[in-house]
Amino acid sequence: MTIAITGATGNIGGAVARALAASGTPFRMLVRDASRAPELPGAEVAVASFADADASRAALEGVDTLLMVSGSEAQDRLDQHRTFVDAAAEAGVGHVVYTSFAGAAPDATFTLGRDHWATERAIEATSMAHTFLRDSFYLDFVEDLVGEDGVIRGPAADGAMAAVARADVARVATEVLLHPSEHRDRTYDLTGPEAITLAQAAAIVSEVRGRTVTYHPETVEEAYASRARWNPEPWQADAWVSTYTAIAEGALAHVSTDVERVTGRRPLSLREVLQAG
Structure with missing residues (x-):
């Protein structure tokens, strides 16, 4: 089995790359700039961007399982994703592991969730x-949501989110890449252990960091302004x-x-992520 991953210079892809290297599993990293690729045992480097169909096809030749970490936020990100998905299929990739979004839908309130939904449909096609x-x-x-004045501002009202640690996403992705047949055509919702406002x-950031951090609910109009x-x-x-209205x-x-079902480990909480950072 040949594994390829994108995003190896980023947070999730980088964590997956390090985990694969530590397990002794050979893999290929697709990067836009070879000079930025991490030096890891058992890893080879191929240069390609999502928008470059020819380079992507060449980089994915012989790949069985691919981790496609969603691209950087951009107005044309969906077009880039579709180009890369088509290139992967044409190169003969058998299985794509894609980092999508928990609210992915054609009418998702979080606007970027709509791109993720469309990318899922492109892969399924x-x-x-x-x-x-x-x-x-x-x-x-x-x-990072905390302003210089120690205030988180946004129109989230008193809604809660079950946010997830990047480390847990990387652990799930690594497990799927190593045992793809066990996760074929599955969709996983990756969340933290609790939903918090x-x-x-x-309050948790305040306690862990020892500084006062508060939340100020804005109106939508105030948020844009x-x-x-x-x-x-x-x-x-x-x-x-x-982000906030969702x-x-x-x-x-x-x-x-x-997260626990796939990895056997409970997901990290906000407190644990802060304490580790």
């Missing part, structure tokens, strides 16, 4: 087997704000046991 890892929002990102998240200073493109502003409507409140 090929002859390749699949495993969809529908990740919730990342616990690792919670602290942003007020609760702020407070983010205008970064001059985002409309699609990016929509994505930022809908929490407000309860779309991310479901707690799944899939």
Whole structure:
């Protein structure tokens, strides 16, 4: 079995690459810049980007199982994904493991969840087997929501989210790559152990970091206005704000046991992620 992974220079792909290397499993890393690829035992490097069909086909020749870590946020990300999925199918890849989103749907409130839904459909339209890892929002990102004044601001109301640690997503992905037949054509919802509100998240960050962090619920109009200073493109502003409105409507409140079911280990909590960071 030949394994290939994308995203090896990032958080999840990098963790998977290190886990495969530690297990003694040979694999191929697809990267856009070979100079940034981590040096790991048993790993070979191929250069390709999602948008480059020819390079992707060449890089995926002989690959049985592929971890496709979703691309960086961009207005044309779905087009890039579709190009890469087609290239993988044409190269003869047998099984794609794709990092999707827990709220993936054609009308998902979190706007980027719509791209993930469409990418899943593109994969299903090929002859390749699949495993969809529908990740919730990342616990690792919670602290990044805190402004310089120690306040988390957003229109999340009192909604809760069952955010997941990137480390748990990587552990699930590694397990699937090593035993793909056991996870063929399955969809997993990857969440943390509990659903917490942003007020609760702020309290946990305060306790662990020893500084005061609070949550201020904005209106949707206030949210767009407070983010205008970064001059985002409309699609990016929509994505930022809908992160919070998806929490407000309860779309991310479901707690799944899939992390433990696949890995045999309970998922990390926000407190544990902060303490490890």
